[in-house]
Amino acid sequence: MEALITFVLNFIYSSATLALIVLGLAMVFGLLGVMNMAHGEFVMLGAYSAYVVQSLGLNFIWAIPISILVCVIVGWLMEWTIIRHLYNRPFDTLLATWGVAILIRKGIEAIFSRDYKSVDQVMPGTIDILGITYPSYRLILIAIIILLFVTLFAWYQKSKTGLRIRAMVQNPGLASAVGIDTSRLSTVTFIIGVSFAGLAGVLLAPLVRVEPYIGLDYLLSSFFILIVGGLGTLEGLLIGSAVIGGSDALISTIFDKTAGYLSVLLLSILFLWLRPDGIYSRR
Amino acid sequence: MKRRDFIKSSLTAVAATAAFQTVAGKAMAGSVLKVGVMIPLSGPAGLFGPASKNVSQMAAEDINAAGGILGRQIEIIFGDAGLPPAEAAQTALRLWRGEGCEAFIGMHDSAVRGALINVFKEQVPYVYCPNYEGGECANGVYYVGETPAQSVVPTMTWLANEKNCKKFYLIGNDYNWPRDTNAIAKNTIADIGGEVVGEEYMPFTVDNFDSSLAKIKDSGADMVLITLVGGASVSFNRAFASFGLADNVMRLGTLIDENTLMGIGAENSKNVFSAASYFANIETADAKAFAESYSAKFGSKAALLNGLSTSCYDGLTALDAIAERAGGLSVKEMDSVAEGTAFGSPRGDAVMKNRHLTLDIYLAEAKGTDFKIVKTFSKQEPGNFCKA
Numbered sequence: 001m002e003a004l005i006t007f008v009l010n011f012i013y014s015s016a017t018l019a020l021i022v023l024g025l026a027m028v029f030g031l032l033g034v035m036n037m038a039h040g041e042f043v044m045l046g047a048y049s050a051y052v053v054q055s056l057g058l059n060f061i062w063a064i065p066i067s068i069l070v071c072v073i074v075g076w077l078m079e080w081t082i083i084r085h086l087y088n089r090p091f092d093t094l095l096a097t098w099g100v101a102i103l104i105r106k107g108i109e110a111i112f113s114r115d116y117k118s119v120d121q122v123m124p125g126t127i128d129i130l131g132i133t134y135p136s137y138r139l140i141l142i143a144i145i146i147l148l149f150v151t152l153f154a155w156y157q158k159s160k161t162g163l164r165i166r167a168m169v170q171n172p173g174l175a176s177a178v179g180i181d182t183s184r185l186s187t188v189t190f191i192i193g194v195s196f197a198g199l200a201g202v203l204l205a206p207l208v209r210v211e212p213y214i215g216l217d218y219l220l221s222s223f224f225i226l227i228v229g230g231l232g233t234l235e236g237l238l239i240g241s242a243v244i245g246g247s248d249a250l251i252s253t254i255f256d257k258t259a260g261y262l263s264v265l266l267l268s269i270l271f272l273w274l275r276p277d278g279i280y281s282r283r
Numbered sequence: 284m285k286r287r288d289f290i291k292s293s294l295t296a297v298a299a300t301a302a303f304q305t306v307a308g309k310a311m312a313g314s315v316l317k318v319g320v321m322i323p324l325s326g327p328a329g330l331f332g333p334a335s336k337n338v339s340q341m342a343a344e345d346i347n348a349a350g351g352i353l354g355r356q357i358e359i360i361f362g363d364a365g366l367p368p369a370e371a372a373q374t375a376l377r378l379w380r381g382e383g384c385e386a387f388i389g390m391h392d393s394a395v396r397g398a399l400i401n402v403f404k405e406q407v408p409y410v411y412c413p414n415y416e417g418g419e420c421a422n423g424v425y426y427v428g429e430t431p432a433q434s435v436v437p438t439m440t441w442l443a444n445e446k447n448c449k450k451f452y453l454i455g456n457d458y459n460w461p462r463d464t465n466a467i468a469k470n471t472i473a474d475i476g477g478e479v480v481g482e483e484y485m486p487f488t489v490d491n492f493d494s495s496l497a498k499i500k501d502s503g504a505d506m507v508l509i510t511l512v513g514g515a516s517v518s519f520n521r522a523f524a525s526f527g528l529a530d531n532v533m534r535l536g537t538l539i540d541e542n543t544l545m546g547i548g549a550e551n552s553k554n555v556f557s558a559a560s561y562f563a564n565i566e567t568a569d570a571k572a573f574a575e576s577y578s579a580k581f582g583s584k585a586a587l588l589n590g591l592s593t594s595c596y597d598g599l600t601a602l603d604a605i606a607e608r609a610g611g612l613s614v615k616e617m618d619s620v621a622e623g624t625a626f627g628s629p630r631g632d633a634v635m636k637n638r639h640l641t642l643d644i645y646l647a648e649a650k651g652t653d654f655k656i657v658k659t660f661s662k663q664e665p666g667n668f669c670k671a
Binding site: 003006007010013014113114115116117118119120121124125126133134135137138207208209210211213214217220248249252253256257258260261 | 329457493494495522526546
């Protein structure tokens with residue numbers, strides 16, 4: 001029974017964090033058609049923001065506005081100088097953003113060196129819940145992520161900006177004809193997307209390792225989720241995260257980690273082959 | 284130009300070049316001795332590149348100040364060993380045949396070592412620096428790092444006794460170093476009457492260890508032997524502590540260096556033990572002098588010293604000691620005198636035995652993000668891998 005509860009909590013935790021990581025990438029790809037290869041680097045920037053805030057002795061909460069500020073600046077620069085010239089050229093954006101990813105990684109390496117950094121947990125220790133001992137910070141994180149997704153979903157469905165974005169995605173020409181500034185809206189969407197990545201970095205920093213190359217890991221797992229979940233819907237993203245996180249957790253628990261990782265790869269291949277649009281397709 | 288003339292003149296040119304090279308080759312005796320130093324400058328192990336580079340340069344300056352090797356000043360040429368083995372081997376070949384390196388030092392993984400041994404084919408001396416799984420015996424290769432027989436056996440025995448550990452869980456990345464280390468550890472566990480309650484090998488891509496941690500908890504292990512590498516070790520140890528396992532379960536590793544411990548963080552480092560032939564804060568006169576001159580030379584912000592980077596110093600020192608004893612750099616001469624070569628280094632006095640070193644092993648306990656030496660196991664023998 002204890003093992004089952006631990007498993008369920010681990011499953012919820014890994015699905016929630018995966019969904020948080022992939023959120024920004026899914027927004028940018030699903031809405032703008034830009035495959036942002038530097039997505040993981042924005043997660044990394046968020047984690048380093050948390051590290052800087054802590055080494056300055058500030059309250060951890062400051063990491064959130066600082067990381068968003070950093071991501072807005074870098075994201076805006078990136079959109080303004082590179083991305084906006086490459087909309088509707090998916091392969092070119094892929095190469096260009098990969099270049100930016102290298103630049104960001106090397107920039108961080110030049111400033112902070114390649115050494116591992118450690119970010120302390122906001123709430124260290126464990127809580128006894130449902131008869132098992134579980135890290136407190138993880139539970140808080142799960143709650144924050146659920147709250148975030150509910151808010152975002154409501155905003156996208158109800159707000160005017162959400163409506164404009166949906167209009168732009170469905171028919172860019174018509175949207176601009178009725179007076180929607182699609183160019184500005186694209187910039188905003190891109191910046192919001194990378195800022196979510198930065199936020200994910202801050203929230204995860206106390207639990208993971210922090211070094212200049214962590215972005216690559218996050219990019220890879222994000223791909224798997226997008227392949228399984230499909231593009232352009234929050235539902236697909238959540239299902240993709242649950243399928244990828246869940247199959248890895250389940251197979252790893254029953255067999256071992258190698259089998260777990262293998263199951264993720266096999267699932268991705270099967271989806272690319274049989275359902276290239278994912279479980280939840282817009283089309 | 285007629286074809287015959289062309290061939291003739293080409294031949295003359297080739298002959299002239301060859302003659303020139305022979306002359307140049309003879310002139311090189313007494314001139315600068317180029318030593319190829321293969322260290323990771325890129326890739327995952329690139330983390331250790333900067334410190335390894337600094338330490339190698341320091342060793343070269345110290346050797347040169349003392350008159351060089353065989354009376355020749357040495358010059359270091361760095362090659363990137365952070366590449367895939369085949370590419371690293373190409374780099375080494377270029378340094379050897381192209382740049383004229385007459386000896387090699389290597390601080391890299393075992394896969395690259397295998398590739399380099401195939402390139403060198405016992406024709407050029409090669410000192411392999413880091414700790415490794417043991418078992419090698421190629422001619423012309425000298426190992427200055429400790430093997431599991433030296434680092435795991437004494438420290439695990441002592442720690443298990445001290446902390447009263449009976450149940451052991453072995454976790455590592457999936458390649459030969461963790462598997463070979465654990466094969467030796469399992470014998471030790473049997474010898475001390477312990478029980479192996481779990482053994483797991485992780486692919487390098489894994490950074491979520493939740494399922495393993497659940498298994499460790501479930502198994503009731505009281506000591507975990509960690510042979511995870513670098514980032515994987517950091518992620519594992521952080522998650523391990525966050526689940527509240529750190530209070531009652533000992534963690535022992537033979538590749539938890541100063542950098543890894545920084546990544547694990549003070550919050551998660553309770554009951555982490557590390558066994559190695561060098562730690563940056565060993566309290567011996569040699570080690571202290573070494574650390575002081577390192578920070579005097581490269582500043583207090585310089586890349587952290589650890590067992591891996593410092594092993595480059597031992598590598599160059601060993602090359603010097605063996606070459607001087609042999610009176611030359613040929614593999615045959617060096618192999619014949621290597622046994623019993625003794626030299627001092629930052630980590631203590633070492634004596635070569637079976638082309639490996641008999642050396643002191645330190646067991647350190649993490650205190651925050653620093654190591655504190657809790658026990659020294661002096662003069663640990665490397666074992667004999669050269670059974671013909």
